[in-house]
Amino acid sequence: MKLKPPIPPLPSALQPKPKRPGTAEKVTPIDVAQEAGISAVDWIDERTSMSGGVRWLLFRKVPKGTNWFYTLGSATMFAFLSQAVTGVFLAMYYRPDASGGAYESIRYVSTDVFLGAFVRGMHKWGSTVMVVLVFLHMARTFFFGAYKYPRELNWIIGVVLLVLTMVMSFTGYLLPFDQRAYWATIVGVNINGTGPLVGPFLSDFLRAGPEFGVTTLSRFYSIHMLLIPGALAALIGAHLYLVARLGTTAPPWLQAERAPELTKAEV
Numbered sequence: 001m002k003l004k005p006p007i008p009p010l011p012s013a014l015q016p017k018p019k020r021p022g023t024a025e026k027v028t029p030i031d032v033a034q035e036a037g038i039s040a041v042d043w044i045d046e047r048t049s050m051s052g053g054v055r056w057l058l059f060r061k062v063p064k065g066t067n068w069f070y071t072l073g074s075a076t077m078f079a080f081l082s083q084a085v086t087g088v089f090l091a092m093y094y095r096p097d098a099s100g101g102a103y104e105s106i107r108y109v110s111t112d113v114f115l116g117a118f119v120r121g122m123h124k125w126g127s128t129v130m131v132v133l134v135f136l137h138m139a140r141t142f143f144f145g146a147y148k149y150p151r152e153l154n155w156i157i158g159v160v161l162l163v164l165t166m167v168m169s170f171t172g173y174l175l176p177f178d179q180r181a182y183w184a185t186i187v188g189v190n191i192n193g194t195g196p197l198v199g200p201f202l203s204d205f206l207r208a209g210p211e212f213g214v215t216t217l218s219r220f221y222s223i224h225m226l227l228i229p230g231a232l233a234a235l236i237g238a239h240l241y242l243v244a245r246l247g248t249t250a251p252p253w254l255q256a257e258r259a260p261e262l263t264k265a266e267v
């Protein structure tokens with residue numbers, strides 16, 4: 001057995017000096033700020049008992065071998081949050097008006113509003129980032145076998161999240177209402193219409209009628225900024241609840257290492 005050598009004491013010049021009896025503790029502004037923060041959190045916790053839930057959610061053991069690929073789910077979640085925040089700012093200026101107002105409002109955001117082009121750019125590029133991340137995250141869970149028992153329900157929720165993310169991209173594409181958005185959406189709606197059984201109903205629903213008209217844009221806008229984000233937020237909540245409840249899967253190479261031991265133990 002290896003013995004650890006004792007830690008040498010600090011030189012006397014660096015050792016903390018004992019307080020003179022009767023001297024008051026020196027309270028710095030940082031101590032006051034810390035105390036105020038702690039009191040505020042305590043005040044909330046005493047009334048809600050939230051700290052138990054927060055500890056349950058955040059302080060948990062993760063399997064050996066957890067690596068950077070496990071961050072893809074959280075990265076997708078942050079992409080979603082960024083889309084939600086930038087989307088709220090864009091909605092403050094956007095007008096779903098098919099007779100030129102929509103195009104004009106987007107032009108105004110891009111050229112006249114302070115940081116408008118930046119926020120619009122974040123939303124536009126962020127949408128691509130989210131789609132790429134959601135696919136990478138799905139690939140990670142697939143190749144690590146995380147869809148198997150007992151996580152099947154989380155995989156199913158994931159599939160719905162994937163579809164909803166694609167619907168966000170599809171409905172957002174029309175909103176600038178320029179030539180490209182208009183014609184690309186007509187093609188997309190027609191492709192939906194070719195689906196078996198539900199296809200024609202789906203394309204009628206998306207167009208808000210048999211023809212592409214003025215209400216189509218409002219329909220896309222409400223799906224894009226109310227219906228799907230609400231569903232996404234709720235399902236991400238359920239997805240994360242299940243991750244916290246079931247824990248994450250160990251990488252398959254470590255599971256393979258463990259398997260023979262398990263069989264031995266079972267015999």
Ligand code: HEM
Nearest residue numbers: 070073074076077138141146155158159161162243248249
């Ligand atoms: C908006 C989209 C999504 C978000 C925000 C999201 C978020 C997350 C997060 C934060 C985790 C835990 C950390 C991790 O393993 O990366 C996770 C785990 C998981 N996700 Fe997703 N996810 C999304 C979409 C999907 C999709 C499309 C699938 C598959 C079809 C999926 C299947 C799973 C599974 C099976 C787990 C458990 C992983 C394990 O136990 O190791 N998720 N998700």
